[in-house]
Amino acid sequence: MKAPPATPSAAARPLKRPRQARARFTVQAIYDAFVRIWQRDGWDRLTTRNVALETGIAVGTLYDYFPNKTALLSGYVRHCIEALLAAIERxxxxxxxxxxxxxxxxxxxxxxxxxxPELPTFYPGMLALEAQMAEPRDHRRAHEELVAAWGRVLAACTDLPRTTAPDLARKLHLSAWGGRRYVLLLQLGPEEMRQWAHGVEQLCCAAIRQAD
Incomplete structure (x- = not known):
């Protein structure tokens, strides 16, 4: 009798995180190859074997971290979030x-x-594949981390015109991040993206000036 197949949530997770510098370098190279192949060949033609070949590492080394391409995508999305958080801090x-x-x-x-340009690329196709790799707890974790980042930015603003409400960071985050997810689905062009981002900035500044 065959064992039941692993659930998507269990199979779609990296097996471990790189801890040492050499391991981090290897995983970054894997992500870079993953992005190049996806851009060049599309998701359907992307395989872990192709990623390993393009990276120049053994397939077994890649499987030490990612059992399949959905797990690789899951790891890459987490990489994107962590890079965003680090850039906000910096x-x-x-x-x-x-x-x-x-x-x-x-x-x-x-x-x-x-x-x-300092951030890794985030693709509209990632949203279409979310159900295969992300659970509600994953979304909640990213949400809480990004709300905290907005809060740290507001706390660093020692010259604000007035004191902001405790929940302002959450409201601004949901407005901006929810908008980004939607414009990814719309696949707006670069100039449209700039106009949208400028509008988001204006709305955020207006909300801060009006905060009680």
């Missing part, structure tokens, strides 16, 4: 002496993914 939280408007500009630029 560009919008840590710099000293930035006016609050500039902190919000940097935050919105990164969250909206507009003119942000």
């Amino acid at each position: 560009e919008a939280v840590q710099p000293a002496g930035l006016p609050w408007e500039e902190r919000i500009h940097q935050l919105v630029r990164l969250v909206c993914g507009v003119d942000a």
Whole structure:
């Protein structure tokens, strides 16, 4: 009697995270090859074997981390979120002496993914595959991390015109992140994306100025 197949949520997760520098370098190379093949050949023709060949590593090494391409996608999405969080900290939280408007500009630029070459590419196709790799707890985790990042940016704005409400970070995050997910589905062009991001920034600044 055959064992029941693994559920999508169980099969679609990386097996481990890279801890040492060499392992992180290897996984980054895997992600880079993953993106190149997806762009060039499409999702249906993307395989873990092709990724290993393009990366120049043994297939077994790739399988140490990713049992299948859906697990690889899951790992890449998490990589995108972690890169975004690190960039927000670096560009919008840590710099000293930035006016609050500039902190919000940097935050919105990164969250909206507009003119942000320091971030890994996020594809519309990822949204179509979410059900295969993500559970509600995964969405909740990303949501809480991003709300916290918005909160850290607002806390770093020591020159705000007035005190902001405790839940403002959550409201702004949901507005911006929900909008980004939708514009990905619409596949807006670069100039349309810039116009949308500019509108998001204006709305965020207006909400901050009006906050009680």
